[in-house]
Amino acid sequence: MNRVLISVIGGHKADKKARDLARQTGRIIARLGAILVCGGLGGVMEYAAQGAKEAGGLTVGILPGEKKKDANKYIDIPIPTGLGYTRNTLVAGCADIVVALPGKEGTLSEIAFALTAKKPVIGLHSWKIPGMVCVESIVELKRKLKN
Amino acid sequence: MNRVLISVIGGHKADKKARDLARQTGRIIARLGAILVCGGLGGVMEYAAQGAKEAGGLTVGILPGEKKKDANKYIDIPIPTGLGYTRNTLVAGCADIVVALPGKEGTLSEIAFALTAKKPVIGLHSWKIPGMVCVESIVELKRKLKN
Amino acid sequence: MNRVLISVIGGHKADKKARDLARQTGRIIARLGAILVCGGLGGVMEYAAQGAKEAGGLTVGILPGEKKKDANKYIDIPIPTGLGYTRNTLVAGCADIVVALPGKEGTLSEIAFALTAKKPVIGLHSWKIPGMVCVESIVELKRKLKN
Amino acid sequence: MNRVLISVIGGHKADKKARDLARQTGRIIARLGAILVCGGLGGVMEYAAQGAKEAGGLTVGILPGEKKKDANKYIDIPIPTGLGYTRNTLVAGCADIVVALPGKEGTLSEIAFALTAKKPVIGLHSWKIPGMVCVESIVELKRKLKN
Numbered sequence: 199m200n201r202v203l204i205s206v207i208g209g210h211k212a213d214k215k216a217r218d219l220a221r222q223t224g225r226i227i228a229r230l231g232a233i234l235v236c237g238g239l240g241g242v243m244e245y246a247a248q249g250a251k252e253a254g255g256l257t258v259g260i261l262p263g264e265k266k267k268d269a270n271k272y273i274d275i276p277i278p279t280g281l282g283y284t285r286n287t288l289v290a291g292c293a294d295i296v297v298a299l300p301g302k303e304g305t306l307s308e309i310a311f312a313l314t315a316k317k318p319v320i321g322l323h324s325w326k327i328p329g330m331v332c333v334e335s336i337v338e339l340k341r342k343l344k345n
Numbered sequence: 346m347n348r349v350l351i352s353v354i355g356g357h358k359a360d361k362k363a364r365d366l367a368r369q370t371g372r373i374i375a376r377l378g379a380i381l382v383c384g385g386l387g388g389v390m391e392y393a394a395q396g397a398k399e400a401g402g403l404t405v406g407i408l409p410g411e412k413k414k415d416a417n418k419y420i421d422i423p424i425p426t427g428l429g430y431t432r433n434t435l436v437a438g439c440a441d442i443v444v445a446l447p448g449k450e451g452t453l454s455e456i457a458f459a460l461t462a463k464k465p466v467i468g469l470h471s472w473k474i475p476g477m478v479c480v481e482s483i484v485e486l487k488r489k490l491k492n
Numbered sequence: 493m494n495r496v497l498i499s500v501i502g503g504h505k506a507d508k509k510a511r512d513l514a515r516q517t518g519r520i521i522a523r524l525g526a527i528l529v530c531g532g533l534g535g536v537m538e539y540a541a542q543g544a545k546e547a548g549g550l551t552v553g554i555l556p557g558e559k560k561k562d563a564n565k566y567i568d569i570p571i572p573t574g575l576g577y578t579r580n581t582l583v584a585g586c587a588d589i590v591v592a593l594p595g596k597e598g599t600l601s602e603i604a605f606a607l608t609a610k611k612p613v614i615g616l617h618s619w620k621i622p623g624m625v626c627v628e629s630i631v632e633l634k635r636k637l638k639n
Numbered sequence: 640m641n642r643v644l645i646s647v648i649g650g651h652k653a654d655k656k657a658r659d660l661a662r663q664t665g666r667i668i669a670r671l672g673a674i675l676v677c678g679g680l681g682g683v684m685e686y687a688a689q690g691a692k693e694a695g696g697l698t699v700g701i702l703p704g705e706k707k708k709d710a711n712k713y714i715d716i717p718i719p720t721g722l723g724y725t726r727n728t729l730v731a732g733c734a735d736i737v738v739a740l741p742g743k744e745g746t747l748s749e750i751a752f753a754l755t756a757k758k759p760v761i762g763l764h765s766w767k768i769p770g771m772v773c774v775e776s777i778v779e780l781k782r783k784l785k786n
Binding site (some may be wrong): 433456474 | 524580582598600603605609
């Protein structure tokens with residue numbers, strides 16, 4: 199009841215570094231007792247969910263398509279929406295806090311939506327947009343999320 | 346992983362009978378090991394979520410507004426959407442099975458959407474629309490959900 | 493400025509009778525000076541738009557897909573949404589008045605949404621849901637729309 | 640039939656310079672024979688619509704709320720959506736071309752969505768995001784839109 203939701207956003211294509219950041223971010227979120235929300239697909243979304251599961255957390259994937267099976271295997275609760283890219287607004291809008299990792303325009307759209315909705319957005323190796331809090335390391339991210 | 350999602354739909358105003366049906370439906374869903382999805386507000390949504398929690402289940406509330414706190418107190422995972430009534434399509438569309446209890450036009454819109462999306466819809470004291478499976482008692486509902 | 497919007501809803505598969513009703517409905521709407529809104533695809537949507545164009549009207553098609561070219565050839569203003577079936581809520585919700593012609597579950601979902609949004613819904617050979625005004629002929633529909 | 644749709648995006652609060660840019664942009668769009676789409680409210684949206692009407696164009700306003708009357712007075716076709724900020728994805732996604740004028744996070748979300756959807760985005764005194772074409776004057780914007 200009343201659990202904190204933290205969305206992790208980032209590209210569906212992710213290099214080694216982004217994958218590591220995502221997995222560590224997922225673990226931090228789970229250890230804080232928060233629920234991890236993401237877009238449910240591959241790349242940053244998958245590695246973040248994997249990290250959360252490794253730390254015993256709960257994961258929600260808000261999917262663009264209509265099929266539950268599109269979700270990556272670390273998603274506990276897949277929410278197929280059939281909304282296409284518009285589901286980005288839900289990923290950004292449903293969370294208490296948004297963590298932005300490396301990504302392209304899709305990630306930028308989620309950052310912008312989160313800022314429009316007055317959500318706290320923490321960026322780590324991601325876009326730098328006025329209104330975000332930008333950190334440079336996982337350690338710093340952890341500290342920010344704890345507060 | 347790969348858990349079944351069952352949506353319970355019905356009015357936000359519910360009389361004694363509808364509340365009882367909702368609560369019992371929530372319990373059945375939780376005992377089947379499925380996740381209960383609903384619109385997250387009062388009436389049938391609240392009693393269904395209460396039943397699921399009493400039986401140790403997990404509950405998701407897909408909310409019309411932008412605020413997590415709009416959710417009733419039995420919702421584990423509130424998903425505020427800011428989509429207004431349009432969120433009905435998500436409640437109907439994200440589930441593997443939809444259970445329709447007493448309700449008005451909002452409930453009808455969810456039934457119709459679920460049928461459009463080719464989801465199985467089981468009605469209990471609700472609208473009777475071609476394509477739905479209509480049952481007359483909780484016992485019968487339980488039997489249908491087990492199959 | 494401040495022009496009336498009338499949505500025509502009905503199946504994408506339409507028999508001869510439904511096509512005639514749709515075309516005549518489109519003509520009536522255009523002659524009243526109202527803008528015709530529909531789902532932009534085939535069947536009832538296309539014949540209604542054709543009727544409106546024959547009478548010199550303006551037509552809007554709110555499309556489920558992301559491509560403008562999905563619109564039928566009588567649509568002046570195609571609005572691709574990428575929302576899938578969820579776009580039904582927009583077709584129903586943006587209008588001042590909704591006219592329901594023969595159709596299946598998709599049409600029912602639009603009727604239910606329109607009623608949820610407290611819109612006047614006039615049915616002609618369509619679903620009969622409490623809260624709708626049901627008429628039996630084009631002449632009667634015309635009379636209702638004039639008021 | 641098959642008319643070009645051009646969306647103009649920008650802040651609902653606009654200073655003198657932004658208002659002038661918006662109005663001139665609206666005129667250019669109308670003179671090209673394209674339909675102007677915007678978010679239907681005040682600021683850049685209103686001045687762009689005003690410009691389009693002054694040049695004899697047609698204007699569509701995709702509104703966040705449920706009421707047609709929220710539209711500014713230069714909107715011919717108001718589309719109330721009830722989707723809140725999520726309507727931004729429709730403003731960005733339904734157009735053939737997007738013109739970005741000065742604005743804040745809401746404008747950025749529309750730019751990002753348009754880029755995600757592979758739409759051409761021309762910016763004039765707006766955000767500068769990789770993938771956009773950025774121009775520095777109305778003359779240059781006009782030239783780009785003509786091609």
